[in-house]
Amino acid sequence: MTKIAAHDLALLDPVQMAEADRLTIAGGMAGIALMERAATAVAGTIRRSFPKARRIAVLAGPGNNGGDAWAAARLLSEAGCEPTVYSFVAPDMLRGDAALAAAGYGGPWQALEAFVPEAGFDLVVDGLFGAGLARPVEGEAARAIAAVKGAKTPVVAIDLPSGISGASGEPLGTVLRADLTVTFFRRKPGHLLEPGRSACGRVIVADIGISDSVLEAISPQVFANAPGLFRNPATSPRDAGHKYDRGHAVVFSGGMARTGAARLAAMAALRGGAGLVTVYAPGSALMAHAAHLTAIMLERCNDAADFDALLCDARTNAFVLGPGFGIGEDARRYASAVLAAGRRLVLDADGITSFQDEPETLFAAAKAATSDDGAPLVLTPHAGEFKRLFPDLAGDATLSKLERTRSAARRAGAVVVLKGRDTVIAAPDGRAAINSNGTPWLATAGSGDVLSGIVAAQLAQGAPSFEAACAGVWMHGRAAEHFGSGLIAEDLAPMLPQVHTELAALPSS
Ligand SMILES: NC(=O)C1=CN([C@@H]2O[C@H](COP(=O)(O)OP(=O)(O)OC[C@H]3O[C@@H](n4cnc5c(N)ncnc54)[C@H](OP(=O)(O)O)[C@@H]3O)[C@@H](O)[C@H]2O)[C@@H](O)CC1
Numbered sequence: 001m002t003k004i005a006a007h008d009l010a011l012l013d014p015v016q017m018a019e020a021d022r023l024t025i026a027g028g029m030a031g032i033a034l035m036e037r038a039a040t041a042v043a044g045t046i047r048r049s050f051p052k053a054r055r056i057a058v059l060a061g062p063g064n065n066g067g068d069a070w071a072a073a074r075l076l077s078e079a080g081c082e083p084t085v086y087s088f089v090a091p092d093m094l095r096g097d098a099a100l101a102a103a104g105y106g107g108p109w110q111a112l113e114a115f116v117p118e119a120g121f122d123l124v125v126d127g128l129f130g131a132g133l134a135r136p137v138e139g140e141a142a143r144a145i146a147a148v149k150g151a152k153t154p155v156v157a158i159d160l161p162s163g164i165s166g167a168s169g170e171p172l173g174t175v176l177r178a179d180l181t182v183t184f185f186r187r188k189p190g191h192l193l194e195p196g197r198s199a200c201g202r203v204i205v206a207d208i209g210i211s212d213s214v215l216e217a218i219s220p221q222v223f224a225n226a227p228g229l230f231r232n233p234a235t236s237p238r239d240a241g242h243k244y245d246r247g248h249a250v251v252f253s254g255g256m257a258r259t260g261a262a263r264l265a266a267m268a269a270l271r272g273g274a275g276l277v278t279v280y281a282p283g284s285a286l287m288a289h290a291a292h293l294t295a296i297m298l299e300r301c302n303d304a305a306d307f308d309a310l311l312c313d314a315r316t317n318a319f320v321l322g323p324g325f326g327i328g329e330d331a332r333r334y335a336s337a338v339l340a341a342g343r344r345l346v347l348d349a350d351g352i353t354s355f356q357d358e359p360e361t362l363f364a365a366a367k368a369a370t371s372d373d374g375a376p377l378v379l380t381p382h383a384g385e386f387k388r389l390f391p392d393l394a395g396d397a398t399l400s401k402l403e404r405t406r407s408a409a410r411r412a413g414a415v416v417v418l419k420g421r422d423t424v425i426a427a428p429d430g431r432a433a434i435n436s437n438g439t440p441w442l443a444t445a446g447s448g449d450v451l452s453g454i455v456a457a458q459l460a461q462g463a464p465s466f467e468a469a470c471a472g473v474w475m476h477g478r479a480a481e482h483f484g485s486g487l488i489a490e491d492l493a494p495m496l497p498q499v500h501t502e503l504a505a506l507p508s509s
């Protein structure tokens with residue numbers, strides 16, 4: 001992972017953002033100057049995105065989010081708009097920079113109680129609560145938010161939609177839904193994690209003069225998932241490349257009636273960039289596979305003896321176990337053998353469920369196999385499968401999806417990909433990424449099988465497990481975007497060449 005690219009993708013929680021603020025002020029910039037720049041970004045975005053908006057209701061809270069709102073109201077007024085500020089507290093109750101911003105305004109304002117969105121406003125600006133949201137939004141603020149929801153007026157949120165936690169994306173009391181959110185310096189996890197992401201609308205990140213160098217001190221570990229986080233080896237094939245340079249992925253198949261999932265994963269592994277792909281199938285399933293597979297190879301794997309013989313081929317370097325495999329002892333034995341042989345493993349679906357009663361066996365095998373190259377195991381659970389391996393984390397309502405996934409990765413000694421609209425990828429060393437591409441059509445049968453194959457392809461090509469998982473999740477989402485509406489799982493792998501082409505066209509980092 002290159003430093004600069006990853007820094008562009010860093011997500012800062014409210015504590016880290018406050019530290020960025022503190023370091024910037026300690027470096028000589030006045031707090032009010034930062035607020036003024038934030039307000040300039042908000043007012044400028046409004047003028048560009050809503051050029052016809054004249055009558056603007058500006059809701060201002062008790063802290064610096066409110067301060068941004070007062071300063072933006074002044075700038076909008078100077079630009080010829082007609083803002084009215086509705087303040088949560090009497091302006092003489094404001095402190096610090098927010099008090100200075102309110103004192104500089106001089107236009108019309110009223111108490112928040114007087115706010116009725118039906119009063120002919122073209123736009124509402126939400127400056128009630130941002131990073132400092134500390135408890136559920138109730139009372140007068142909740143009433144104002146409900147009134148905004150009832151009206152059809154567009155909403156621009158400052159930093160975060162009020163009621164959304166910047167750290168977790170979770171709602172705290174009544175939540176405002178914005179059409180556009182202007183945040184500062186870097187996005188926050190709450191802009192990508194649901195339901196925060198949906199509440200934000202479009203997110204614009206404004207430069208307010210905080211230097212990238214503060215990130216060195218903060219050393220963020222959470223990132224937005226995007227190509228800057230990974231390098232796809234398939235996009236830079238060596239001139240005289242050999243198929244073995246791109247690795248040999250193996251997909252375990254279930255029995256005769258359940259072979260489709262393995263083929264979906266296998267085709268995704270091949271299209272995902274693995275040089276060779278083989279399906280290991282029980283004897284009963286060989287004919288079904290033979291009738292369908294062409295570029296993908298097939299081997300009989302009936303039992304441990306077959307598997308031990310197959311493992312002698314040291315070129316097989318990345319395995320997928322789970323899709324359509326069946327739950328039980330075979331899955332546990334093969335998974336443990338793959339890890340013990342120093343190969344890398346994507347464990348999905350039935351493979352995960354097979355360890356429901358003994359997760360510690362899996363975690364111990366993953367840790368024992370961890371080397372300087374990092375964690376050899378990638379787990380790709382959906383929420384239900386996650387609960388089977390980590391019931392306490394799944395049931396802890398105080399944890400965000402991000403915290404849950406990071407804790408699971410640490411405990412398991414594995415990269416954990418907790419799937420969903422806001423898939424979180426976490427490594428045992430604390431790094432995490434939040435994915436935001438893809439379409440609702442990805443929620444379709446077999447989609448997860450395809451993901452496990454794409455991740456295995458990146459492992460086969462030698463990508464470290466965290467980067468492989470980030471790349472796989474991103475490519476999977478992007479393939480769905482390329483296809484568009486009506487997607488079924490079979491449509492994903494054929495879209496991967498376009499995704500490779502796109503990745504290859506990006507400037508190398
Ligand atoms: N950091 C930066 O670099 C920059 C930050 N900037 C801006 O500052 C914002 C952060 O400001 P902030 O820290 O003052 O927090 P903010 O969101 O205004 O809320 C705190 C206030 O709300 C109150 N309160 C909380 N929850 C409540 C509830 N449910 N119901 C009622 N009250 C509640 C809380 O009260 P308390 O908990 O203290 O009793 C306190 O009074 C940030 O989002 C961005 O817009 C920019 O200017 C540029 C640079």
Ligand SMILES: [K+]
Binds near residue numbers: 126130157162
């Ligand atoms: K806000």
